[in-house]
Amino acid sequence: MALMRNGWRSIAVHAALLSYLCVALLPVLLVVMNAFKSRKGIFRDPLALPNAETFSAEGFSRVFENAEFAYYFLNSFIVTTVSMLIVLLFGAMAAWALNAYRFPGRTLLGLFLVLGIMVPIRLGTVAILDLMTDLGLTNSLFALILVYCAQGLPFAIFILSEFMAQIPGDLPDAARCDGAPEHRIFFHIVLPLIRPAAATVAIFVMVPIWNDLWFPLILAPGEGTRTVTLGVQQFIGQYVTDWNAVLASLTLAILPMLALYMLLSRQFVRALTQGALK
Amino acid sequence: MNGSVTTQGLCKQFGGSDVLRDISLEIPDGTFAVIVGPSGCGKTTLLRIIAGLEEASSGDLNIGCERVNSVEPAKRGIAMVFQSYALYPHMTVFQNMAFGLKFLKVPKDEVEDRVRRAAEMLVIDELLSRKPASLSGGQRQRVAIGRAIVREPRVFLFDEPLSNLDAALRVSTRVELASLHRRLKATMIYVTHDQAEAMTLAETLIVMNEGQVEQVGPPVEIYRRPANRFVAGFLGNPGMNFIRGKVAEKNSAFEIGVRPEHVVITSESSHGYPGHITHAEHMGSETHLFVDVDELGPVTLRLPGIYECVVGAACRVDFPTDSIHRFDAEGRAMS
Numbered sequence: 001m002a003l004m005r006n007g008w009r010s011i012a013v014h015a016a017l018l019s020y021l022c023v024a025l026l027p028v029l030l031v032v033m034n035a036f037k038s039r040k041g042i043f044r045d046p047l048a049l050p051n052a053e054t055f056s057a058e059g060f061s062r063v064f065e066n067a068e069f070a071y072y073f074l075n076s077f078i079v080t081t082v083s084m085l086i087v088l089l090f091g092a093m094a095a096w097a098l099n100a101y102r103f104p105g106r107t108l109l110g111l112f113l114v115l116g117i118m119v120p121i122r123l124g125t126v127a128i129l130d131l132m133t134d135l136g137l138t139n140s141l142f143a144l145i146l147v148y149c150a151q152g153l154p155f156a157i158f159i160l161s162e163f164m165a166q167i168p169g170d171l172p173d174a175a176r177c178d179g180a181p182e183h184r185i186f187f188h189i190v191l192p193l194i195r196p197a198a199a200t201v202a203i204f205v206m207v208p209i210w211n212d213l214w215f216p217l218i219l220a221p222g223e224g225t226r227t228v229t230l231g232v233q234q235f236i237g238q239y240v241t242d243w244n245a246v247l248a249s250l251t252l253a254i255l256p257m258l259a260l261y262m263l264l265s266r267q268f269v270r271a272l273t274q275g276a277l278k
Numbered sequence: 279m280n281g282s283v284t285t286q287g288l289c290k291q292f293g294g295s296d297v298l299r300d301i302s303l304e305i306p307d308g309t310f311a312v313i314v315g316p317s318g319c320g321k322t323t324l325l326r327i328i329a330g331l332e333e334a335s336s337g338d339l340n341i342g343c344e345r346v347n348s349v350e351p352a353k354r355g356i357a358m359v360f361q362s363y364a365l366y367p368h369m370t371v372f373q374n375m376a377f378g379l380k381f382l383k384v385p386k387d388e389v390e391d392r393v394r395r396a397a398e399m400l401v402i403d404e405l406l407s408r409k410p411a412s413l414s415g416g417q418r419q420r421v422a423i424g425r426a427i428v429r430e431p432r433v434f435l436f437d438e439p440l441s442n443l444d445a446a447l448r449v450s451t452r453v454e455l456a457s458l459h460r461r462l463k464a465t466m467i468y469v470t471h472d473q474a475e476a477m478t479l480a481e482t483l484i485v486m487n488e489g490q491v492e493q494v495g496p497p498v499e500i501y502r503r504p505a506n507r508f509v510a511g512f513l514g515n516p517g518m519n520f521i522r523g524k525v526a527e528k529n530s531a532f533e534i535g536v537r538p539e540h541v542v543i544t545s546e547s548s549h550g551y552p553g554h555i556t557h558a559e560h561m562g563s564e565t566h567l568f569v570d571v572d573e574l575g576p577v578t579l580r581l582p583g584i585y586e587c588v589v590g591a592a593c594r595v596d597f598p599t600d601s602i603h604r605f606d607a608e609g610r611a612m613s
Contacts, residue, residue: 168362170363171358174366
């Protein structure tokens with residue numbers, strides 16, 4: 001009887017998850033599908049798969065013809081990876097400090113750092129733009145990196161410190177008895193142990209940065225600093241939109257994230273199966 | 279390389295409460311000292327202060343002839359074996375053992391040499407390329423000890439190292455630790471709540487309770503002449519029988535204590551105290567007999583071999599006067 005109930009419950013859970021998967025995948029599927037169709041094919045039946053008659057890669061060729069597009073990708077790549085590395089490094093450092101050291105105001109500082117999860121950074125856009133203008137940082141990738149670090153750090157600190165709380169206190173103590181200085185303890189003991197959590201955080205931090213249109217549009221809309229999401233906009237005109245090129249560039253923009261995701265999730269699974277802490 | 283450890287008036291306050299109160303100890307070079315006490319008595323805190331992982335609130339700590347109160351753990355010439363072993367999970371056994379030598383600037387071939395020698399001594403040389411997760415509890419224990427040995431410390435610190443092992447392994451590791459001490463001749467300070475470990479391993483036994491040292495001395499001496507009621511009750515299994523009232527007054531004491539092995543069953547009706555058997559535990563080699571004695575209350579006896587008896591049967595118990603420990607109203611032993 002209990003088995004039956006469990007069976008039904010697991011079916012229900014799977015049904016819910018599968019329907020969510022469909023909802024989440026459908027837009028992506030539509031984009032990729034239509035990227036390989038001719039203009040006519042897109043408009044005649046947007047939900048149809050490309051066939052011999054409608055297949056066309058004209059969108060891709062137009063994206064590749066556009067020399068600037070490589071730069072847009074490079075910009076996105078620089079902003080995303082640099083932000084992610086900074087968020088991971090400083091997030092892990094802050095999380096470790098909050099976990100491993102006792103100092104006055106520790107709880108308050110922890111709460112303050114995590115507060116950023118609850119307050120969307122976009123609420124501060126006007127102030128941020130003001131600040132960046134005053135600092136002369138508009139139209140620079142550095143401005144974007146700064147903003148994305150602020151955006152990613154609270155979440156990173158929150159997740160990583162939850163994970164670091166599981167590291168037994170004896171480990172850093174043993175390293176201290178072994179004569180390891182504090183920074184070595186962090187880099188040689190703590191960081192390797194939080195690899196699975198770091199991979200998770202990396203994915204969660206990177207995707208919104210890569211996909212962001214808001215801050216590139218406001219802080220760095222100049223030709224030299226455009227990111228992919230902003231670059232795509234040039235195919236969207238007031239009167240005519242080059243849907244082939246838009247969809248093709250969006251399809252291309254998905255690829256790096258997909259690759260990184262696969263790379264990191266493999267690492268994630270490997271770290272988990274190794275038994276990180278016990 | 280003098281590995282004596284002395285403390286003078288060591289105190290530790292934590293969050294307004296006294297964890298350690300005025301600890302003054304002298305542990306000579308090369309001694310196997312065991313600190314024993316109930317959980318929460320401050321013994322682990324004391325060990326961590328000696329290791330340098332925690333700071334004393336006041337008092338002096340000397341290792342060798344040097345005051346080390348504010349010296350880093352690694353520069354004190356100590357090595358610690360943790361209760362949880364605290365092996366680095368992402369490193370192989372070899373890397374675990376060699377990790378500390380990196381910071382001592384030991385040349386590479388000597389690192390190799392030291393690790394191999396320690397591994398051979400502990401019979402873990404087959405495991406050097408394995409990760410801790412694939413080792414059994416006993417093997418992890420050996421690696422943890424090996425990691426301490428390669429540092430060639432003046433003082434070894436053990437924090438309940440055997441408490442995660444099963445009973446059979448605990449006994450054999452105990453014997454190995456004793457022989458390791460004979461071979462290395464270094465000072466060892468060993469914290470445990472297990473009195474079998476305390477009695478068998480210690481050259482000097484330090485009994486602690488509620489942040490204070492209750493008694494220091496050779497274990498047999500402490501067993502024979504406990505300084506107070508706490509020490510008398512803590513050491514020995516089953517515990518000492520404590521008797522108050524008339525019988526104690528007759529011995530001009532507030533309370534008297536008799537070890538279970540000194541109480542006997544007597545057949546003469548003129549001697550001893552009448553009572554009846556409430557329970558018997560047959561250990562095979564000995565029998566623990568629980569007797570409710572009318573004048574004394576519940577009394578535990580420890581009789582050699584298998585003692586055949588019926589629960590509820592009447593009997594008389596007696597104990598020789600020279601086996602009595604006498605205590606005053608404050609619990610101090612009276613001479």
